[in-house]
Amino acid sequence: MDASSHSFRKMNGLGNDFVVIDRRADALDLPAETVRAIADRETGVGCDQLIALDPSSEADVFMRIWNADGGEVAACGNAARCVAGIVAQELGRANVTIETEDQVLGAFAGAGEIVTIDMGEPRLAWDEIPLAEEFHDTSRIELQAGPIDAPVLHSPGVVSMGNPHAIFFVDDADAIELGRIGPMLEHHPLFPERANISVAQVLSPGQLRLRTWERGAGLTRACGTAACASAVAAVRRGLTDRKVTVSLPGGDLAIEWREGDGHVLMTGPYALDFEGTLPPGVFAAAEPEGQGV
Incomplete structure (x- = not known):
């Protein structure tokens, strides 16, 4: 079909927002340049992540995920709730399954746009997260930000929920300048695939x-996999119970x-913000110079 007439849903989970494109019936190529153009909040639709719904032979749907910078990733908990809500409504049942790059997630869509996602087991071994060097105990690793004798952040727990997380x-x-420190730690050499901080x-x-x-x-106003990873990291250090409420800037998630x-x-909410048609300009970014769509 004509790419410029492809429809989308704008959705969010606690303010973590997505452009959701259904490719199960109509294929649409989404190179990194197009993803960045769609995600651009000034000239595109604007989102934290772009989500594509594809056919799956293993589950009810296959969910592909790109961050706003055009990089494809394997996991997004808030997006999984949105996708589960879509598929549950389509199929007329509460229990649905979502295939991702590395696993199949089970989901239960309850009343009032509340969804529970079984995110599977956390990965805790250093080479599964992954880290660039071996740590026998990933509940507390040697990493810090700030002066060596008075670090602002230090000794994070590291966890993978399908994507790498470092939790300090x-x-x-609220006192941490995360907008300044976050980018430096995201690209730290210890994280070969970068990390959520x-x-x-x-x-x-x-x-x-x-x-x-x-x-x-x-x-971000909310990160579902970070909420899961933080709960796991807290339990490993004896700081919380196995059932916790994780309060994010966008709202609360229940994690067990x-x-x-x-x-x-x-467990948490999802919302449909609006529906629309992708603007033709977002596809021009992927066209050779001098050519249109």
Whole structure:
């Protein structure tokens, strides 16, 4: 079909916003240049991530994910809730499955646009996260930001939820200049695939406050995989219970690191903001110079 007439949904999970494109019936090429053009908040539609729905032989749908910088990633918890909501409505049932680059997620779409995603088991080994060097204990690794004798951040826990996360536990999450420190740590040589950088404040055994610098997207109002990773990191250090509320700038997520099977469950809302047609200009970015769509 004509790419410039392709429709989209604009959705969000706690303010973490997405452009969702359905490619199950009509193929649409999405090179990095086009992704960046669609994600541009001034000249495109604007989003943190671009999501494509593709056919799947293993699940109800295949979800592909690109960050705003055009880089493809394997996981996005907030987007998974949005996709689960779409598919559950289409199929007329609450339980649906979503295939991603490296796993199949189970989801339950409840009443009031609340969805629970089974995010699977966290990956905790240094070479699964991955890190560039070996650490036997990834609950607390040697990494810091700031003066060597008075670091602003130090000793993060590192976890992969399908994407790498470094979580620094701090006394006051709002006091950290994450917009300045986040980009430096995202690109630290210790993270060969870059990393999502979070600061977490323990409010009680059942609640964390979290802020995240998301690789390829920047400061975000919510990051579902970061909420999951922070809960896992907090439990590993004996800071919280296995069931916690993670309070993000965009709202709260309920996270459980289930003891029986080690799976992480994430429960929270999703919302459809509006629907539209992709502007032709976003496809010009991927065309050779001098040619149009």
